[in-house]
Amino acid sequence: MAPEKSIIGNYGSWAVSLMKEVPALSFRDPARKDVESWRKDAMQKAVECISAPPRGSVPAVKVERRYTYDGLDIEELSWQLPYGRATRAVLLKPQGAARPLPGILALHDHAAKKYFGFRKIVKTGDDQHPLLKEHQETDYDGKAWANEVAKRGYVVLVHDTFAFGSRRVFYEDVTGLSGDLDTSKKTDENAEDHAQIEAYNAWASEHEHVMSKSLFSAGTTWPGVFLTEDQVALDILSKRPEVDPERLGCGGLSGGGLRTVYLAGLDNRVKCAVCVGFMTTWEDLILYKSFTHTWMTYTPLLPKYLEFPEILGLRVPLPTMVLNNNQDELYSLKEMKRADGILKDVYKKAGAADQYQTRYYDGPHKFDQAMQKDAFAWFDQWLH
Template structure:
């Protein structure tokens, strides 16, 4: 799976570097920048970046701290700062408003490995139905603390909820190596449920049941799906899935441009659908709505940043393997990351970790890996310092935990144990 991840990164690198801003947004962004750089002598070698000689100048224009950062001297109390910062983040993310009443359908209910499992589905006003898995301990009673478990990206859009769950002794043959690679062989949502939690895992926007189907496409054709005639997108054949994931990797750029054209963004769409799942979890009779947390690795960590930062119903949050600064994305690592990360203009107001910091003083954990190839270690450390400063200034330093582990991009058993203990401590299991 690591090889497929590298292949996905390699194939999508060139198209991922530039975030296309709408003309009005671009103009406003540069009007708000404060030039700080000095001219570089002609004989001095320019620092390199993923966008060549443009990187240093752009990085020097970035205000630190940004305009609505709580680290600014303008604010001393979170209640004075948060409303304006939250409102601006909401504006820049451009999350669509979904007003429809959502009806949840129970497709199947059964027990497996000490857990009671429900297979659920719900219909949104657009796209195919969302599919989800709900897990809780067998014979549990009363209202349970709950976790909205957020699956990863991994360059694999064919799968979603199945990446972090296990509902029978038979898994798809691609899921076992996925869980071995990223989760040390565990379906971590199951492990969370076994500790006494109600856990909901749903397919994120553009993944699995919510993925873009080739048969619904118009105006663009490419890839092995068409060339080799494998257009049965419900087939579980490995070659079909690999072809779909390659196609979806290209299509993500088109999706991002189209969403921007509609006045929303990729993170806005994902956040909107994650909030619907949170609505559904909160409304269950077997869930205590005052004790709900969320977490996830990689793309799940990214989703945790936005959902945990923007929705105060998340009482405890653990972001795993997705924490750095906007400067790191700008200079070094944007090519390794999904369009789900980028909201036009948001960097003018908050650094990336400060999106997550909007949840202060609610308990917040970030887990990072020292050798994670998706970020640079100095900027991961800088992000940790930013969040620690936000919580300390708010007078709640004990409610932030930033942990670093050896190894690459992962959420292994030691990290899971630390995360689960954090949930136990703050959700009062």
């Protein structure tokens, strides 16, 4: 039963009452027996609600630079989508690797740091920006996790996604805003000055509701744009000659976990998925935690048809791991556990209980070395 008080006052109980305990297209509905017929119906509605922009043909990929660092062969890549500035990315693989290896699409986080994208989870040289070093210390236990998993025998692609890094909104492209979003006083954001980066991140945070409203007005959603851009990256990774396209995985922390939910749930090319620090229920967001989350989380109307964890559950019986932190300030622990129960029910009903696993760790929002060890072992189990 919903409490009398919530983040939307006494409207919380009413808002929760609009939802069904078992949404309209949930596989947990006793009337739904066959996985494939359920998936067809649920996937069709999910795709409709997410309303991702067209993907189009696979773009030409330009190799900007090749070098070796940290025992890895590294390529700096770029490609042009039909909208926005060119996407920048890095590809990491064990030094000298030639035979087809499993591939992992490593999805960077949000962290209220839109100036950076893929650079938040890789290390490509000793001259790492101090802000990136600090971020990896606090969120990743001092590790560039994309490098670490690549060393285990994977080809890893990490790309900037919509509104981050090379895909961020540039000051000089914005007009018509005033007040806190006034761009007239901004200076060269490419200088990578600490203060300028922090100022940009603060500006970009305030710009998020503007972008979200514009996307909704255009008939799409932020998860939909993420999905399109992540699927393009998956296209590119799967076509690499040193990658086995039948052994693809994806994963990420926080915003990367959110992207894992949508990409792994809606694209069955992802044979193994690890969602870190992004699992809860719609009720948690209604009553307690929507204010702790980015506008990038939400797909209007989808809660009528699927609970949040059931988006990821669309991939059943493909292997799926969810990693949670007990003191994660972004979620309520009881709702993380309820989401876990929902996914367990979906996998059990599909006869695939062994293909789903969740784990809990003490501590705040993070993807530390203990969690990375478990995530990498999961990838090894299903992709190697």
